[in-house]
Amino acid sequence: MNEDGSVCNKILIAFQDNDQIANLKESVLGEVFRLDKANTNHDENIIKGLTWSTKYYEVRYDLYVDTFDDFEEWCKDLISSEYDDLREVLSGIIVIDSYTMEKDKIDQNKLLGQLGSVLQDKFFVFMNTNKDISQDVIDELNDDNSMQLTSDSGNSVEIINYHNVSNLKLNQYNEKIGFERVREIIDTCEWSGGHRVQTVEAKADSTDVDLESVFNRLKEARLKYLEIEDEDEREQFALEISNEFAEFLQ
Amino acid sequence: MTQIKYMLLISRQGKVRLQKWYVSLPNNEKTKIxxxxxxxxLSRKAKMCNIVExxxxxxxxxxxxxxxxVCGITQEVDNELLTxxxxxxxxxxxxxxxGNVCELDIIxxxxxxxxxxxxxxxxxxxxAESSKKEILNHVKTMDTMEHNDHLDRVLS
Structure with missing residues (x-):
């Protein structure tokens, strides 16, 4: 909860601690969260007071940045009851690590499944930094039943490639990939609080606005405006009318 | 002839974004379905059949x-390809x-x-209606009526 009483959401992002971490941090924080290195200290562990904006809403959130040496250990810590409070306040988790297709794959899948199962109604993204895994393999992994371990709770991990080797913008399902997909997942996650921004409503193509009716209504509005004595009230009325007409004419 | 039982829209994250039931079912049955x-x-792969028993x-x-x-259909009446x-x-x-609909638009x-x-x-x-043009005309008319209604409310 913020000082003004509004709810502040939290996203946890965890990087594997290696010599690439500075580059990874910069690109993920820049591409996904639009955090410019010039304006934000990427070395901070908690970046507060950020705003996530879409064409429909704006919401405030804090970004928790973490690193790990051993994913298994980090995962087990986060699953443990000691971290119940932290998990409770999170809107979602993004893990940036290399996905392994070799013998320890099952353990990695198992860990992802375990973590996903304790993240009810929160998004969970695993960003794979392993260049050898193609987009088609990632799609298959995501389709694979073993990755949908937590579908009962309406939650599952989604693996997304960090590197866009093929330079594609969409996968075989016409779904966004890479950073854009991470943004899409965050866009549609369940935030707390937030407010809707004034939007231009979607509307079917049409040019046949009844102008006569618009003018009649304008006349009517002007007469009513002139009748209002209180200046503030008049201004308020004028503002409401202009908004309504703008929407009507779009 | 079609007689769809239900239409569901489910996201990759397993969230139900739309649900429309054309048959009467108890709530627990709907939840189970x-x-x-x-x-x-969600677990079906790209090349698998789009029709499931x-x-x-x-x-x-x-x-x-x-x-x-996802559409549930009546086996004897419905045609899968038509669905x-x-x-x-x-x-x-x-x-x-x-205009290029996305999940957020639907939400x-x-x-x-x-x-x-x-x-x-x-x-x-x-x-009931298969013409895209007709459907869009109807929706547009509803939108205009809704806006007129807003204007009337402000003017009254």
Missing amino acids: IRNLTSIV FGDHKVVYKRYASLYF LEVIHRFVETMDTYF FNFEKAYNILDDMLMCDGSL
Whole structure:
């Protein structure tokens, strides 16, 4: 909860601690969260007071940045009851690590499944930094039943490639990939609080606005405006009318 | 002839974004169908068949980007391929209405998506209107009436 009483959401992002971490941090924080290195200290562990904006809403959130040496250990810590409070306040988790297709794959899948199962109604993204895994393999992994371990709770991990080797913008399902997909997942996650921004409503193509009716209504509005004595009230009325007409004419 | 039993829209994250039931079922039965279908449909791979036998009926689904459109159909009456066309027409109509529709558009304008669906399918699940142009005209008329109503409210 913020000082003004509004709810502040939290996203946890965890990087594997290696010599690439500075580059990874910069690109993920820049591409996904639009955090410019010039304006934000990427070395901070908690970046507060950020705003996530879409064409429909704006919401405030804090970004928790973490690193790990051993994913298994980090995962087990986060699953443990000691971290119940932290998990409770999170809107979602993004893990940036290399996905392994070799013998320890099952353990990695198992860990992802375990973590996903304790993240009810929160998004969970695993960003794979392993260049050898193609987009088609990632799609298959995501389709694979073993990755949908937590579908009962309406939650599952989604693996997304960090590197866009093929330079594609969409996968075989016409779904966004890479950073854009991470943004899409965050866009549609369940935030707390937030407010809707004034939007231009979607509307079917049409040019046949009844102008006569618009003018009649304008006349009517002007007469009513002139009748209002209180200046503030008049201004308020004028503002409401202009908004309504703008929407009507779009 | 179509007699769709239900139409569900499920996201890749397993969230139900739209649900329309054309048969009367108790709530717990609906929840069970949604839960089972979510795990069945999400786990199917790209090259698998889009028609699945499910309990006493068939399910036809199609994936568009990160959204799965799932229809339960009456086996004796419905044609599976026609159902796929109904789904596609619904998606095309939403795409034209919203202009490259995405999940967020549906979340924040779900009533418009339901309006389009209601124009296409009658309350018994049969096809009422197949023309995209006609459906968009109807929805546009509803939008105009809604805006007029807002204006009237401000002016009154």
